[in-house]
Amino acid sequence: MNKQFEILRQKATKRNEDLKSTVQIRVGLGICGESVGALEILNQLKDRIKSHDLSAVAYEVGCIGLCYAEPLVDIQKPGEPRIFFQNVTEDNIDEIIKLISENSNNFTGSVLGTLGGPSINGLPQIEEMTQWKYQTRIATRNCGTNNPNEILDYISTGGYEGLSKAISTMSPEEVRNEVATSGLRGRGGAAFPTAIKWGFLVNSPGPDKYILVNCEEGDPGAYNDKGILESDPHTLIEGAAIAGFATGANKGYVFIRHGHNGPIERTREGIKQAYEANLLGDNILGSDFSFELEVALVGESYVSGEETALMEAIEGKRAMPRSRPPFPAAVGVFGKPSNINNVKTLSYAPEIIRKGGEWFSGIGYGRSTGTAILCLNGNVKFPGMYEVAFGITIGQVVEKISGGAPEKWNGATLHRTVKLLQTGGPLGGVLGRESLETLLDFESMAAAGAILGSGGIIVGDDTVCAVDLVRNLVAFCQFESCGKCFPCRLGMTHLVEVLERISSGNGSPNDFKLMPIVGNAMAQGSLCGHGQLGFNPISSALRYFGEDFRIHIEENRCPTGSCIATFHRPTRTRPIASSGWYPGS
Amino acid sequence: MAEDIKSQIQRAINSQPQKTVTMLSCLLAVHDECGFIPTEAIEIIASKNDTSINDVWAVASFYTNFRFTPPAKNIIEICWGPTCHLMGAQQILSAVQDNLSLESEGDTEDGFVSLKYNTCIGACSQAPVITINHHPVHSISTDKILEKINKELKRKND
Numbered sequence: 001m002n003k004q005f006e007i008l009r010q011k012a013t014k015r016n017e018d019l020k021s022t023v024q025i026r027v028g029l030g031i032c033g034e035s036v037g038a039l040e041i042l043n044q045l046k047d048r049i050k051s052h053d054l055s056a057v058a059y060e061v062g063c064i065g066l067c068y069a070e071p072l073v074d075i076q077k078p079g080e081p082r083i084f085f086q087n088v089t090e091d092n093i094d095e096i097i098k099l100i101s102e103n104s105n106n107f108t109g110s111v112l113g114t115l116g117g118p119s120i121n122g123l124p125q126i127e128e129m130t131q132w133k134y135q136t137r138i139a140t141r142n143c144g145t146n147n148p149n150e151i152l153d154y155i156s157t158g159g160y161e162g163l164s165k166a167i168s169t170m171s172p173e174e175v176r177n178e179v180a181t182s183g184l185r186g187r188g189g190a191a192f193p194t195a196i197k198w199g200f201l202v203n204s205p206g207p208d209k210y211i212l213v214n215c216e217e218g219d220p221g222a223y224n225d226k227g228i229l230e231s232d233p234h235t236l237i238e239g240a241a242i243a244g245f246a247t248g249a250n251k252g253y254v255f256i257r258h259g260h261n262g263p264i265e266r267t268r269e270g271i272k273q274a275y276e277a278n279l280l281g282d283n284i285l286g287s288d289f290s291f292e293l294e295v296a297l298v299g300e301s302y303v304s305g306e307e308t309a310l311m312e313a314i315e316g317k318r319a320m321p322r323s324r325p326p327f328p329a330a331v332g333v334f335g336k337p338s339n340i341n342n343v344k345t346l347s348y349a350p351e352i353i354r355k356g357g358e359w360f361s362g363i364g365y366g367r368s369t370g371t372a373i374l375c376l377n378g379n380v381k382f383p384g385m386y387e388v389a390f391g392i393t394i395g396q397v398v399e400k401i402s403g404g405a406p407e408k409w410n411g412a413t414l415h416r417t418v419k420l421l422q423t424g425g426p427l428g429g430v431l432g433r434e435s436l437e438t439l440l441d442f443e444s445m446a447a448a449g450a451i452l453g454s455g456g457i458i459v460g461d462d463t464v465c466a467v468d469l470v471r472n473l474v475a476f477c478q479f480e481s482c483g484k485c486f487p488c489r490l491g492m493t494h495l496v497e498v499l500e501r502i503s504s505g506n507g508s509p510n511d512f513k514l515m516p517i518v519g520n521a522m523a524q525g526s527l528c529g530h531g532q533l534g535f536n537p538i539s540s541a542l543r544y545f546g547e548d549f550r551i552h553i554e555e556n557r558c559p560t561g562s563c564i565a566t567f568h569r570p571t572r573t574r575p576i577a578s579s580g581w582y583p584g585s
Numbered sequence: 586m587a588e589d590i591k592s593q594i595q596r597a598i599n600s601q602p603q604k605t606v607t608m609l610s611c612l613l614a615v616h617d618e619c620g621f622i623p624t625e626a627i628e629i630i631a632s633k634n635d636t637s638i639n640d641v642w643a644v645a646s647f648y649t650n651f652r653f654t655p656p657a658k659n660i661i662e663i664c665w666g667p668t669c670h671l672m673g674a675q676q677i678l679s680a681v682q683d684n685l686s687l688e689s690e691g692d693t694e695d696g697f698v699s700l701k702y703n704t705c706i707g708a709c710s711q712a713p714v715i716t717i718n719h720h721p722v723h724s725i726s727t728d729k730i731l732e733k734i735n736k737e738l739k740r741k742n743d
Contacts, residue, residue, distance in 0.1 A: 031708040035721035067710030220666030220705040253605075258613050258650065259719070260707055268602060294603045297613055299648025302704065316607020316634070318647040375709065377668045383710035422667060456709070458668050472670040476704060482647075568678040569665060570690060570702045575646045 004285045005164040008277055012155035021078050023056035023100050025049075028072040028144060030063030030230050031223070031262055038071035041088055045073070048097045056100050062231020062266075064144020065385040066131055069112050072144075075099060081117030084126065086110050130400050131382055136363060136371050136389040139347035140224075143231035143385075148266045151273040154234040160279055162353035163238050166245050167287045170353075172202070175246040179349065181357030183369035188214060188342030189424065189453045191368075191442040197339060200329035201247040204337030211243045211252035212314070212333060212340040215263065216298060216305035219425030220476065222456030224373040225343035227385050229256070229263035232347075233270035237293060239346030241280060242353055244291040247339055252293040253314055254343075257300065268295050302480035306528045307340045309482065320484040321528040344373055344455070365391030368441035372455060376402035379416065379461040388440070394421065394450075395436030398459055405461035416461040420545070424453025426473045427533040429540030430466060449540065465562040466545035467552050471499040473537040475569045481530060483574050488531025491522040495538065496569075502549065503563035505556040512542075512549070593618060594626045598633055608634045608644045612651065620656045657692045657699040659738050662716045666705040669713040673727070677713055678702075680727040681734065698738065 027033070027042040045058040064072065069086035073096060076082040085092060085107075092109045099105070105121050113124040115132075126132050137143075146153040154160070166175050180195035201209055213236065217225040228236060240252045254271075256264050271293055274280040282290045296314045298304045304312075304319030311333040313319040332338020348370060352360045361369045368390040374397060377383040381403030388397060398404060398418060405416040421431045428451040438448040445452050460469060478492035495518055501507050519535025526532050542549060551559050558564060597618035598611045611630040616622055622645055631638045645651050663681060665674050685693050685700060692699045708714045711723035715730065717737045724730040 031706070031721055032710050035706075035708045035711045035714055035723040070711070217707075218705060220664075221668045221709050223707045223709055226707050261719075292604075294605060296603065296605060297610060299609065299613060300650040300704070301648055313609060314605075314607075316609040316611075316644065318644055377709040377712060378671050383712075385710070426667065458671065458709075460671055464671060469667060469671065472665070472667050476666065479649075480704065565675055566679065568675055568682075568689065568702070570649075572649055572690075574649070 002164045002168040002285050004278060005160065005168075008152075008155055008160070012152040015152045016156040019057070023054070023078070024076045025056060025058040025096070025100075026061045026074050026076070026082070026145070027058065028062070028064060028070055029060035029262075030067075030070075030227060031260075032063055032067035033070040033072065034262070036070050037089075041071055041073065041090065041093065044090060044093050045096065048093065052097060052101055054097070054100055059147050060149075061145060062143050062148050063227050063385060064231075065135075065140060065227075065387070066112070066382070067384040068382045072112070074115070076116075081114040081120065083107075083114050083120070083123065084112040086112040131384065131386070131402075134392065134396065134401050135387050137387045138351050138360075138363075138371050139228060139235065139344055139373060140231070140385065140387045141351070142235065143227065146232055148231055148233055149269050151234060151270065151277060151279075154232065158354060159234055159350065160238050162350035163241050163245070163279065164285060166242055166353050167285060167289050172246050172248060175242065175353065176202070178353060178357040179246070182348075182352045182360035183357075183364075183367065184345065184348055184352060184360065185368070185442065186342060187344035187373070187455070189451065191452075194341065194345055197329075197341070198243065198247045200327075201249060201337055201339040204329050206248060206250075206337075208251065208336045209247065209249035210333050210336055210338040211240050211247065211249045212307075212310065212338055213240055213252065213254040213343055213346060214305060214307070214310060214340055215254060215256045215343045216310065217343075217454060218257065218302035218305050218480070219454045219456050221377055221422065221458040222375050222425065222454040224375050224385055224455050226256075226260055226263045227375075228343055228347050228373075229254075229267050233263075233267045234274065235347045235350055236267070236343055237270050237274050237280070239349035240293055241284065241291050242349045243339065243341065243346055245289050249339065250290055250292065252291065253296040253333070254293065255296050255298060255310055255314060257304075258297040259300070264295060264297065271295065301482065302476075303482040303528065303530050306530065309528065310340065311338065318482070320482045323527060342454075363389050365389070365439070365441045367443060372440055372452060375456045376459065377456070378422075378458040379405045379418070379464070380459045381406045390441045392440055393436065394438050394440055394457070397440065398436060398457065402459070405459065408463070416463065418459055419462040419464055420460040420466060420469070422458040422460070422469065422473070423456070424451030425456060426476050427451075427529060427536050428453045429536040430470060430473075430544060431540065432544030434544075449543075463560050463562070465558050465560040466541045466548040467499065467503050467558070468560075468562040470537050470541045471496070471503050471563075471567060474499055474534075475567070477530065477534050477537070479570055479572075481534075481574075485526040485531050487522045487525035488534055491518045491531070492534055494518050495535075499538075500567065502552050503558065503567070505552065505558075507549075507553040509553055511553065515542075590619070590623055591625055591629065594623065594629050598629065606633070608636065608641055609648070612641070612645055612648075616651055621652045621654055624653075657696045659697060659718055660699045660701065660716075661734060662701045662703040662706070664703045664706045664712070664714050666703075666709070668709040672712040674713045676727050677715065677724055677730055680731060684731055684734075
């Protein structure tokens with residue numbers, strides 16, 4: 001065991017024991033909590049603790065994944081399980097304070113349940129709820145529990161043990177072998193085996209090599225990368241350092257979209273603390289291994305999540321994809337060999353090294369080992385971020401975990417059913433109800449024409465019009481086209497026009513022929529996935545919801561009445577010329 | 586007297602927290618500081634990065650978060666991404682635009698509100714979502730959101 005690390009761990013254990021002897025109040029302050037007023041609640045709780053002189057500590061945590069119950073506040077008294085209050089408002093604060101000051105167990109507020117121990121007062125146990133029971137939390141193991149701004153919290157729960165083990169007792173090759181044994185595959189969309197990808201970088205000449213972490217995450221409906229960074233940034237920081245050790249890289253960038261302040265600030269703070277603890281920087285934990293890591297920000301551009309465009313953006317240029325070859329492992333960012341991994345992929349590395357590749361490969365299904373981190377949103381009862389082992393069906397995820405389509409109220413309760421799913425980001429396409437049967441693993445999903453992609457699943461109920469949704473998806477792709485390849489730039493614009501025509505009742509039967517011609521040209525003539533897959537939303541919708549299109553075109557009406565209203569979308573464009581542009585020109 | 590715009594730009598560029606400084610990182614820093622990219626910044630950034638003003642304009646024109654005129658006092662961003670779309674973003678866009686007498690995104694005539702469409706704020710589980718002066722706000726209904734906007738804006742104005 002590494003001596004430096006042992007000292008850190010003792011410090012962490014001590015802090016953890018001190019914390020456990022007092023009352024802890026955790027407030028979920030991911031962006032899901034923040035948007036429903038959690039920050040105000042945390043501030044008020046802190047004020048009351050101070051003014052009542054209570055022996056309690058209130059602090060922010062990230063997102064535990066149960067976003068539907070936010071703002072979530074949980075109280076943990078010494079030796080007791082955590083008691084979660086859901087949908088807390090400022091009116092509940094008095095009661096929460098009273099629970100601590102009078103040491104009572106009387107709850108009248110809305111209690112979600114208890115976590116981490118036997119049930120008390122007959123409260124439901126969160127472990128028994130479908131939202132939790134079906135989960136296997138690996139990359140999100142600390143989310144909503146650890147203070148994201150406190151490195152010792154992370155170390156006290158086994159953090160940095162993997163890195164310490166790797167650099168003190170393993171060779172880079174052994175680390176790669178362990179990852180190969182685990183069967184870990186990239187979680188950014190392509191599902192490429194991580195150990196093989198790392199192997200490419202090893203063979204590239206040094207000394208400067210880069211590990212790039214992709215948290216651009218522009219996919220609407222996905223927030224798991226940002227969720228990990230804002231809830232537990234150290235799991236990514238440790239994972240990036242392990243990747244650096246395994247590949248011989250000495251530098252890294254965490255690439256985040258500007259404006260997402262939670263993930264940015266917490267990752268920066270995490271990196272700062274890791275440097276101070278000698279877990280990043282020169283001679284990590286007294287070894288020969290040195291690794292630099294910093295946050296690189298990007299402006300608003302969806303395409304910058306594409307690996308070569310990402311490198312352009314890190315260099316500070318327009319985020320436009322490069323031609324390949326040369327591939328990033330040979331010529332990457334700043335012309336140096338680079339390896340790009342998704343946040344989720346690297347977040348598994350610490351636990352894989354700590355517990356072994358065999359352990360990880362025992363979870364999941366077939367060649368899809370481990371877990372999928374899914375973001376359920378749209379027309380579901382329980383939107384949230386859930387980590388499930390591969391091998392259950394999409395239907396179980398949608399119907400059991402996220403509760404299926406919620407009832408609507410229209411003077412009477414109207415029961416709704418799931419009509420469509422939109423997976424893998426806007427380019428992933430639209431799936432019909434039949435895909436609920438699909439098994440959640442990379443191969444089964446690909447066979448069904450679905451992409452797991454970034455893990456976002458947007459659910460639409462039977463009041464949703466497929467044409468209306470596709471119009472939105474294609475308008476998104478049009479707005480976000482970088483403009484480099486003209487088939488994508490012009491094709492998307494053309495397709496939006498056609499879809500707007502169809503949804504306003506002016507479509508013609510000829511449009512059924514026209515759209516695939518445009519889509520095919522885009523697929524053939526574009527450099528990156530944005531144009532190549534840009535027709536996916538329409539082709540998949542035509543396959544599953546051709547009837548919706550037919551009714552619009554032949555009967556000049558929208559079956560659900562969703563297409564009637566004006567469709568607002570941005571009209572801003574990215575000027576095509578890469579120079580010679582001035583405002584107003 | 587207000588700080589000279591050029592020294593404000595210099596300060597933003599020189600106080601970036603990360604080691605790697607690029608055209609883009611400078612533009613983002615200036616935008617954070619000033620709320621827009623002043624023309625003066627382009628030249629300063631070009632010389633800082635040893636490049637031409639054409640190259641800086643090329644980068645600035647590409648990313649859709651940059652604006653080149655001072656923003657209004659308050660900035661409201663409304664997400665129109667697919668999840669928010671399903672959950673009623675279009676109705677919110679219509680209502681907010683009517684309320685502000687705007688036809689699409691842009692600034693109100695009194696310079697009080699800048700309205701911007703956003704493709705994803707990242708809080709899809711709370712859709713539909715908007716941000717008021719960069720704070721995400723979950724939107725229960727169009728009435729509630731108008732009430733909230735008016736309250737927030739009034740508070741800031743007082």
